[in-house]
Amino acid sequence: MKDPIRRLLPLLVFAAAIAHAQAMPPLLLPAMPVVSPDRGRIEALLAIIDAYEHSLGVIRDRYAQSVGSVGIDPAGRSLAQELSLYCHPLAAGRIDASLRAAVGTALGKGDVAAADRGMQRLVERVSSDWDQCQALLEYWDRFVLAGPDFRPYEAMLAANGVTYGGGAQIAALQSQFEAAVAAGRFREGLTQIWPRLLAARDAAAAAAAPTLLARALHGGFHGLYETQTAECPPPATRTSGTPHPALDPLHRPEPLVYPAQASRLSETGAVRVGFVVSSLGCARRIFVLQSSGYELLDRAAVGYVAQGRYLPAELDGHAVEATTEQTVQFTLSNP
Numbered sequence: 001m002k003d004p005i006r007r008l009l010p011l012l013v014f015a016a017a018i019a020h021a022q023a024m025p026p027l028l029l030p031a032m033p034v035v036s037p038d039r040g041r042i043e044a045l046l047a048i049i050d051a052y053e054h055s056l057g058v059i060r061d062r063y064a065q066s067v068g069s070v071g072i073d074p075a076g077r078s079l080a081q082e083l084s085l086y087c088h089p090l091a092a093g094r095i096d097a098s099l100r101a102a103v104g105t106a107l108g109k110g111d112v113a114a115a116d117r118g119m120q121r122l123v124e125r126v127s128s129d130w131d132q133c134q135a136l137l138e139y140w141d142r143f144v145l146a147g148p149d150f151r152p153y154e155a156m157l158a159a160n161g162v163t164y165g166g167g168a169q170i171a172a173l174q175s176q177f178e179a180a181v182a183a184g185r186f187r188e189g190l191t192q193i194w195p196r197l198l199a200a201r202d203a204a205a206a207a208a209a210p211t212l213l214a215r216a217l218h219g220g221f222h223g224l225y226e227t228q229t230a231e232c233p234p235p236a237t238r239t240s241g242t243p244h245p246a247l248d249p250l251h252r253p254e255p256l257v258y259p260a261q262a263s264r265l266s267e268t269g270a271v272r273v274g275f276v277v278s279s280l281g282c283a284r285r286i287f288v289l290q291s292s293g294y295e296l297l298d299r300a301a302v303g304y305v306a307q308g309r310y311l312p313a314e315l316d317g318h319a320v321e322a323t324t325e326q327t328v329q330f331t332l333s334n335p
Contacts, residue, residue, distance in 0.1 A: 006087025035315070044113050049100070049126055073144045075182035084127070086136045086184055099125075131278060134188035142190075145180075146265040150201065156224040162211050166204040173197040193322075198297060205272070205290035213274050213323040216285055223287025225299050227306050236281025239314035245277035245324045251309035262296040269294060271301035271328045277310045279319040289325050301328035 028127055072078055077085075099122055106115035157164050161242035163168075215221045240246035245252075259267075269292030276285040286306045288298045305326055313322035 153291035226287040240311040
């Protein structure tokens with residue numbers, strides 16, 4: 001087992017970081033003394049746990065107040081309610097107050113061995129709650145306050161008469177995810193169910209892409225966040241030499257710009273952009289082929305592709321209009 005003090009130190013870092021981010025008064029956390037593996041160590045651990053409990057109480061009250069009624073999760077709970085349930089263990093009964101008291105009683109009697117056994121169990125519970133609290137805040141940050149929304153993409157498929165393959169599997173995984181977080185199993189939802197749900201969405205979008213690209217060449221097509229451009233002068237002086245358009249290496253596109261608001265909200269993801277390249281080398285119809293789930297990123301990706309210059313496809317020695325696609329990746333390391 002890792003040293004208990006090392007296991008609990010991240011709790012202090014976590015509490016201090018959130019307190020700083022919320023501009024709260026500094027928390028009075030105990031200094032970490034150099035202790036031997038006996039009574040001094042146990043007393044230091046108790047001081048850490050006491051500070052941890054106090055810190056989470058402050059976080060619960062002030063962090064939740066800053067969010068207010070902005071978000072209600074699918075279970076119908078506010079952030080304040082979920083912080084009380086999962087980030088304030090003593091109030092929720094998740095850390096046995098009698099166990100905490102037993103450690104103190106054992107120390108008072110001089111029974112260091114009994115106090116140490118009780119402390120090991122207490123550290124295990126605190127560490128478990130620490131992980132639960134981290135997962136809860138990650139869930140709210142990624143899915144409640146600014147979560148992905150794939151409904152516009154699904155509406156686009158329906159408008160074009162394209163079947164969303166795997167829809168039943170996606171719906172089942174979405175239900176599993178919502179059930180897990182409603183039951184407080186945030187880590188399971190984030191690390192086990194959500195990746196499977198994204199994989200199912202990716203597979204469905206990949207299956208729908210060829211049909212969407214084919215229909216984009218004809219009238220009546222409804223592209224998601226579609227942009228249509230005029231023919232761009234001067235026209236391309238050569239073709240790609242293949243049946244598919246290609247990026248013109250002589251015209252480097254401008255750097256990808258990460259939408260400021262999306263960056264502040266920590267929105268990330270990949271956007272597959274489909275587009276029609278005219279015989280003159282202009283991307284004249286640009287649309288989202290596979291959504292990131294974030295409108296800001298989807299629109300930014302469409303705009304990025306629109307300003308590129310392309311070599312048109314070639315057929316029988318002539319430049320022809322054709323479709324192609326490009327994936328635009330948004331990560332927080334983008335400039």
